Amino acid sequence: MPFIALSDAHQARLDARSGRVTGPTANLAPGHVQANLAILPAALADDFLRFCQRNPKSCPLLAVSEPGNPSLNELGVDIDIRSDIPRYRVWHDGVLVDEPTDVRDIWRDDLVSFLIGCSFSFEEAMLDNGLPVRHIEQGRNVPMYRTNVPTVPAGVFSGPMVVSMRPMKVAEAIRAIQVTSRFPSVHGAPVHFGDPSQIGIADIHKPEYGDAVDIGEDEIPVFWACGVTPQSVVASVRPEFCITHAPGHMLVTDLVNSRLAAF
Amino acid sequence: MPFIALSDAHQARLDARSGRVTGPTANLAPGHVQANLAILPAALADDFLRFCQRNPKSCPLLAVSEPGNPSLNELGVDIDIRSDIPRYRVWHDGVLVDEPTDVRDIWRDDLVSFLIGCSFSFEEAMLDNGLPVRHIEQGRNVPMYRTNVPTVPAGVFSGPMVVSMRPMKVAEAIRAIQVTSRFPSVHGAPVHFGDPSQIGIADIHKPEYGDAVDIGEDEIPVFWACGVTPQSVVASVRPEFCITHAPGHMLVTDLVNSRLAAF
Numbered sequence: 001m002p003f004i005a006l007s008d009a010h011q012a013r014l015d016a017r018s019g020r021v022t023g024p025t026a027n028l029a030p031g032h033v034q035a036n037l038a039i040l041p042a043a044l045a046d047d048f049l050r051f052c053q054r055n056p057k058s059c060p061l062l063a064v065s066e067p068g069n070p071s072l073n074e075l076g077v078d079i080d081i082r083s084d085i086p087r088y089r090v091w092h093d094g095v096l097v098d099e100p101t102d103v104r105d106i107w108r109d110d111l112v113s114f115l116i117g118c119s120f121s122f123e124e125a126m127l128d129n130g131l132p133v134r135h136i137e138q139g140r141n142v143p144m145y146r147t148n149v150p151t152v153p154a155g156v157f158s159g160p161m162v163v164s165m166r167p168m169k170v171a172e173a174i175r176a177i178q179v180t181s182r183f184p185s186v187h188g189a190p191v192h193f194g195d196p197s198q199i200g201i202a203d204i205h206k207p208e209y210g211d212a213v214d215i216g217e218d219e220i221p222v223f224w225a226c227g228v229t230p231q232s233v234v235a236s237v238r239p240e241f242c243i244t245h246a247p248g249h250m251l252v253t254d255l256v257n258s259r260l261a262a263f
Numbered sequence: 264m265p266f267i268a269l270s271d272a273h274q275a276r277l278d279a280r281s282g283r284v285t286g287p288t289a290n291l292a293p294g295h296v297q298a299n300l301a302i303l304p305a306a307l308a309d310d311f312l313r314f315c316q317r318n319p320k321s322c323p324l325l326a327v328s329e330p331g332n333p334s335l336n337e338l339g340v341d342i343d344i345r346s347d348i349p350r351y352r353v354w355h356d357g358v359l360v361d362e363p364t365d366v367r368d369i370w371r372d373d374l375v376s377f378l379i380g381c382s383f384s385f386e387e388a389m390l391d392n393g394l395p396v397r398h399i400e401q402g403r404n405v406p407m408y409r410t411n412v413p414t415v416p417a418g419v420f421s422g423p424m425v426v427s428m429r430p431m432k433v434a435e436a437i438r439a440i441q442v443t444s445r446f447p448s449v450h451g452a453p454v455h456f457g458d459p460s461q462i463g464i465a466d467i468h469k470p471e472y473g474d475a476v477d478i479g480e481d482e483i484p485v486f487w488a489c490g491v492t493p494q495s496v497v498a499s500v501r502p503e504f505c506i507t508h509a510p511g512h513m514l515v516t517d518l519v520n521s522r523l524a525a526f
Contacts, residue, residue, distance in 0.1 A: 170461065174452055177440045189441060192433055194457060194483065220457065263526040 008032065010077055012252040013084040022086045022101050024248035031124070033186070033257055034250035035062050035075065035115040036227040037085060038234055039103075039243035042067045045112035047155025051233065052114065054152040058161050058229035060117040060185045062253070068109035076254035080104075081113045087246035094238025103243055111243070116227050117186035118250060119164060121257040122179070129179050132168050134213040141248075142166070143207035144226050148200025149191070151229065159233040163191060163199070163223040165207070167215040173222050180224065182261040192223040199223065271295065273340055275515040276347040285349045285364050287511035294387070296449070296520055297513035298325050298338065298378040299490040300348060301497055302366075302506035305330045308375035310418025314496065315377065317415040321424050321492035323380035323448045325516070331372035339517035344376045350509035357501025366506055374506070379490050380449035381513060382427055384520040385442070392442050395431050397476040404511075405429070406470035407489050411463025412454070414492065422496040426454060426462070426486040428470070430478040436485050443487065445524040455486040462486065 006014070008029035015021040025034055040048055045067070052059035063074045065081065072079045082104045090098040090106065119142065123133050135142045142164045149161040168176060173193055181189040196204045204221055205212050209228055215221060231244060245251065269277070271292035278284035288297055303311055308330070315322035326337045328344065335342045345367045353361040353369065382405065386396050398405045405427045412424040431439060436456055444452040459467045467484055468475050472491055478484060494507060508514070 170455055170457055174440055174454075174456070177437055178444050178452060181441050181444075189437055191437075193437070194433055198433065198481070218461070 007254060009252045009254050013076065013079065016086040016101075017080065017083040019101055025086060025250045025252055026120070026248060029252045031257055033062070033253045033255035033260060034118050034120050035253055036118050036230070037081070037243070037245040037251055038114045038116065038230055039081070039111050040114070040234070040239060041108070041241055042110040042112055044156070044237070044239050047157055048114065048234070050154035051151070051157040052116070052230065054154055055229070056184070057188055057191060057225035058151060058227070060187060061114060062117050062185060062255070063115045065113040067112050070107065070113070072113065072115060075115060075251070079251070081251070082107050085245050085249055085251050087249040089244045089246050091235075091239070091242040091244070093240055094235055099246055108241070114230075115251060115253075116230060118227055119187055119224060120250070121186040121260055122183045124257050125179050125183065125261075126166075126176060129175060131172050131176050131179065132166070134167050135211065138213055140211035140213055142210050143212055144209035144228050145196070145201045145223075146208045146232070151233065156237050157233050159236050160200075161191070162209070162226045162228040162232050164210075164226040165204070165221045165223050167213065167219040167221050169219055173220060176222060182263055184262055185260050187224050187226070190222050190224050194220050196221060270517060272515045272517050276339065276342065279349040279364075280343065280346040282364055288349060288513045288515055289383070289511060292515045294520055296325070296516045296518035296523060297381050297383050298516055299381050299493070300344070300506070300508040300514055301377045301379065301493055302344070302374050303377070303497070303502060304371070304504055305373040305375055307419070307500070307502050310420055311377065311497070313417035314414070314420040315379070315493070317417055318492070319447070320451055320454060320488035321414060321490070323450060324377060325380050325448060325518070326378045328376040330375050333370065333376070335376065335378060338378060338514070342514075344514070345370050348508050348512055348514050350512040352507045352509050354498075354502070354505040354507070356503055357498055362509055371504070377493075378514060378516075379493060381490055382450055382487060383513070384449040384523055385446045387520050388442050388446065388524075389439060392438060394435050394439050394442065395429070397430055398474065401476055403474035403476055405473050406475055407472035407491050408459070408464045408486075409471045409495070414496065419500050420496050422499050423463075424454070425472070425489045425491040425495050427473075427489040428467070428484045428486050430476065430482040430484050432482055436483060439485060445526055447525055448523050450487050450489070453485050453487050457483050459484060
């Protein structure tokens with residue numbers, strides 16, 4: 001028996017650190033904010049920070065580390081970003097070279113960590129409000145699409161916005177806009193609904209990322225800016241060195257989803 | 264020179280009371296809440312109060328008077344509801360019998376006044392947010408439609424919801440949902456957008472009330488619950504005696520639109 005009970009979130013990070021957990025984090029520490037990760041060399045970090053600042057719907061920054069410092073006190077107790085995510089992806093010149101469970105051995109003093117909000121947080125709020133989240137109902141990954149909506153460039157970073165899609169009835173879409181507007185730090189309100197071609201999506205049944213989901217006769221697709229946008233933008237720059245989380249393997253933070261609500 | 268400066272809103276009411284103003288109130292006392300009026304005998308007032316309570320999107324009650332009492336201190340200084348609206352409509356058994364500028368001579372001790380929020384308030388917020396309000400742009404009355412969406416009945420009162428429509432682009436509709444959600448006491452968020460047939464509207468170009476407006480190729484119709492709903496419901500009951508405001512001739516209150524915002 002421990003003398004001090006750890007929070008579910010802290011325990012999830014320690015389990016990742018020890019290698020006891022190496023899989024996706026979707027059901028760990030319910031109610032806690034999970035975050036996307038991009039780690040870049042300091043030479044690129046300034047541009048990327050400006051990119052995130054200019055594209056807050058796609059790249060809502062929860063925290064940015066000091067160069068070389070693996071802790072992130074804003075997001076939780078005793079975080080070591082080099083070990084507390086279950087699985088990483090390591091990229092050299094834009095090529096995926098490894099998927100380790102720990103990056104302490106390749107850490108550098110010039111690396112800056114960017115933690116970006118994730119739709120898990122607003123999906124919890126949608127479910128709490130009785131709204132459908134089809135890919136969860138169908139046990140699939142959320143469908144994601146590359147659009148023709150440009151992001152605002154910064155330095156070397158530019159490229160189209162990637163969106164995620166959740167189908168629902170019109171009255172549910174109105175409620176979903178209200179519910180997700182409360183969460184600007186995890187993508188916030190939708191960026192589009194209805195006709196997919198208006199944002200350059202050719203076939204709603206063929207997402208570029210994730211899985212297609214069923215759309216009812218009386219439903220419309222509703223689109224949110226997606227955290228895959230920064231990943232896609234970083235990939236196109238082919239930085240000499242970069243670390244991201246493996247898809248679905250997020251940082252579990254001590255922040256509570258409901259406390260992200262802006263109102 | 265008066266010793267005490269009256270507010271624009273108080274002045275507008277005194278001008279209506281004196282007969283100096285007998286026309287529509289749309290441009291009077293900018294920034295102030297204007298209200299729809301229904302005056303019913305006490306025998307019907309209890310049912311109607313429950314009807315409003317059960318249908319807050321169509322019938323957002325700003326104030327209800329004591330029976331027989333013509334003042335409404337919640338809505339403004341020195342209000343006399345028998346004279347402070349520029350033009351009334353008097354109904355006997357559901358038939359319009361008069362359109363006087365004053366109802367002091369027909370006042371009764373059993374009359375209860377219902378003051379109901381009006382879309383002027385949220386339209387001001389929409390304009391402040393750079394959103395289009397087409398009927399204002401086109402100098403027309405807002406288009407209104409009878410739907411197949413039932414209200415929740417109370418006593419003798421029942422009937423379909425009436426909606427107003429404002430066309431806009433999808434991104435504007437998302438913003439309009441955010442902006443009008445702040446104003447639950449003046450109809451709040453839309454009740455529908457997109458396909459009009461889903462709420463029983465056969466022809467978007469033929470509103471049952473008001474005027475048709477132009478809808479752009481890249482625009483969708485957005486529908487809000489409308490204060491004509493209670494008027495339509497009251498008319499169908501054909502009460503032995505009833506007073507309403509004449510369309511567009513509202514009570515100008517001392518309340519400020521921006522202070523109605525819920526968040």
